[in-house]
Amino acid sequence: MKLRLAIVGAGPAGIYAADILLKQERAFDVSIDLFERLPAPYGLVRYGVAPDHPRIKGIINALRDVLDRGDIRIFGNVNFGTDVTLDDLKQHYHAVIFSTGAVRDAPLGIEGVDLDGSYGAADFVNWFDGHPDVPRTWPLEAREIAVLGNGNVALDVARMLVKHPEDLLPTEIPDNVYDGLAASPVTDVHVFGRRGPAQVKFTPLELRELGELRDVDMILHDEDFDYDDASKAAVASNKQVMVIDRVLQAWRKRETGSASRRLHLHFYAKPLGLVDDGTGKVSAFRYERTRPDGEGGVEGTGEIREIPIQAFYRAVGYFGSPLDGVPFDEEHGVIPNHEGQVLHSESNEIVPGVYATGWIKRGPVGLIGHTKSDAMETISHLVSDQSNWWSPSHPDEESVEALLTERGVRFTTLDGWHRLDEHELSLGTERGRERVKVVPREEMVEVSLGGADPVVDAPTVDA
Incomplete structure (x- = not known):
C-alpha cells in the first residue's frame, strides 16, 4: 500500500507536514506532491516577513534541507481551483492537506x-x-x-x-x-x-x-x-x-x-x-x-x-481565503476542522480525505514551533484515517504531470526552484549583495524553466 498525498501550499506548514509524515513510523509507503500557486516555495517566510529579519535565513535553510532530500515533489505556479481542482486531486491522490496560510x-x-x-x-x-x-x-x-x-x-x-x-x-x-x-x-x-x-x-x-x-x-x-x-x-x-x-x-x-x-x-x-x-x-x-x-x-x-x-x-x-469546494468559516477565516480533520460547515461531520494545517487550520497566530505541532496533530489523524482515504483512479505519479501538461500549465519543479535560487544569488553577486529577488511572475517562471537569462527591468542598485 502506498499513500499518494497532495499538499496544497508550500510554505512552512506544508513542508513541515510532509517532513513529519515521511519520518513517521507507518505501515505503508508514502509519495508526496506539494502544489504551490507561486513559482517559488517557502510561503510567508519568503513573502510575509521583512527582508532584514536575521532569523529568516535559518528557517529557510531548514526548509531547503527538507526539500533537497529529493523525496518530495513540488509543482509550483499551479493555482488550486483553476489549474487543479479538488475533483482532480481525488482522481490522483488518497488525501489532501491544505496549508494555504492566511494572506x-x-x-x-x-x-x-x-x-x-x-x-x-x-x-x-x-x-x-x-x-x-x-x-x-x-x-x-x-x-x-x-x-x-x-x-x-x-x-x-x-x-x-x-x-x-x-x-x-x-x-x-x-x-x-x-x-x-x-x-x-x-x-x-x-x-x-x-x-x-x-x-x-x-x-x-x-x-x-x-x-x-x-x-x-x-x-x-x-x-x-x-x-x-x-x-x-x-x-x-x-x-x-x-x-x-x-x-x-x-x-x-x-x-x-x-x-x-x-x-x-x-x-x-x-x-x-x-x-x-x-x-x-x-x-x-x-x-x-x-x-x-x-x-x-x-x-x-x-x-x-x-x-x-x-x-x-x-x-x-x-485572514484566510476560501478554497474552491472546501468548507470555509467566513467569520474566522479558517477551514473548519477537528485537530486538522476538515469538517462540513453545516453538519460538523468529517470530510473524508481532506485535512488542514497551519494558519488556515487555526488562524494567524503563533510562530514556527506552533506550525510544527499543528502538522504533527494533522498527520496523526491522516495516518490513522485509512478508512476515510479516497480511492483514486489514477494514483501513478506520472499522471499528475500529464494532467498539468495537457492543460497547458507552466508548472515549476524543485530543479526549477534551484535555477531561480541560483539566478537571484548571481544577481546579488553582480551588485555586491547576497541576493536580489526576482519579482515578475513570468520572469520567475522563465528562469525556473531554464529559459534564456531575462533582462532585469529594475535599475541596478549599488551597494
Whole structure:
C-alpha cells in the first residue's frame, strides 16, 4: 500500500507536514506532491516577513534541507481551483492537506478606513517582499504615518517605513522596492496600541531591532508608563514582558532631537476613525485615550485625540481565503476542522480525505514551533484515517504531470526552484549583495524553466 498525498501550499506548514509524515513510523509507503500557486516555495517566510529579519535565513535553510532530500515533489505556479481542482486531486491522490496560510488583512471597522492613504499591512508586506502578484509600485508620499497594531507585523511595517533604505541593501530587497523607499519623504511614523506596554504582542528580538535603526529617534511618552498593579505583576512574573519593559525603559532615557526621522510608540489608544481632508484622503488619525481597568484590560477615558497623518496602515491580523469546494468559516477565516480533520460547515461531520494545517487550520497566530505541532496533530489523524482515504483512479505519479501538461500549465519543479535560487544569488553577486529577488511572475517562471537569462527591468542598485 502506498499513500499518494497532495499538499496544497508550500510554505512552512506544508513542508513541515510532509517532513513529519515521511519520518513517521507507518505501515505503508508514502509519495508526496506539494502544489504551490507561486513559482517559488517557502510561503510567508519568503513573502510575509521583512527582508532584514536575521532569523529568516535559518528557517529557510531548514526548509531547503527538507526539500533537497529529493523525496518530495513540488509543482509550483499551479493555482488550486483553476489549474487543479479538488475533483482532480481525488482522481490522483488518497488525501489532501491544505496549508494555504492566511494572506489577507483582517477587517477593521472604523470610520474612514476606506479613504485614500489607508492600507492593509499584508498588502504592504507583499509589496516590499517582492510578491509577484501585487503592483510593482507603492504610494509612499506621506511625511507622517500611523501604524495600528502591537504585534510583530506592525513592527515590521513601521521599521520598513522609517528605516533608511540604504541600510536595507545587505538584504534581498528588490530593486523596485529600494527605489520606492528611497523616494519616500517620511519623517515620523506613529505606532498605536489599544493596551499598555506590558500587554504588547511584540517579541523582544523584533522590538530590539527598532532601537538599532540608524538616524531614527525613539519617542515614548511618560503617561504610558504609570503601571497599574496588573501591569506590574506582568512585568515581574513573565520574562518576556520583563525584557520588553527593560527595552522600553532604556529608550525613555535616550536623548532625542538629532535624528532626521522619528518612530513614536503610543499606548492606550482605541482607534475611532480616520479624518477626511475633504478630498477623500487621510488627514488625521482619531483615537480615544484608554486606561488600565485593573485586570489587565483597558477602559475608555472619554478623551479624544487626533494626530495629523497622510497615511495609515492597519496591522490588526491576517485572514484566510476560501478554497474552491472546501468548507470555509467566513467569520474566522479558517477551514473548519477537528485537530486538522476538515469538517462540513453545516453538519460538523468529517470530510473524508481532506485535512488542514497551519494558519488556515487555526488562524494567524503563533510562530514556527506552533506550525510544527499543528502538522504533527494533522498527520496523526491522516495516518490513522485509512478508512476515510479516497480511492483514486489514477494514483501513478506520472499522471499528475500529464494532467498539468495537457492543460497547458507552466508548472515549476524543485530543479526549477534551484535555477531561480541560483539566478537571484548571481544577481546579488553582480551588485555586491547576497541576493536580489526576482519579482515578475513570468520572469520567475522563465528562469525556473531554464529559459534564456531575462533582462532585469529594475535599475541596478549599488551597494
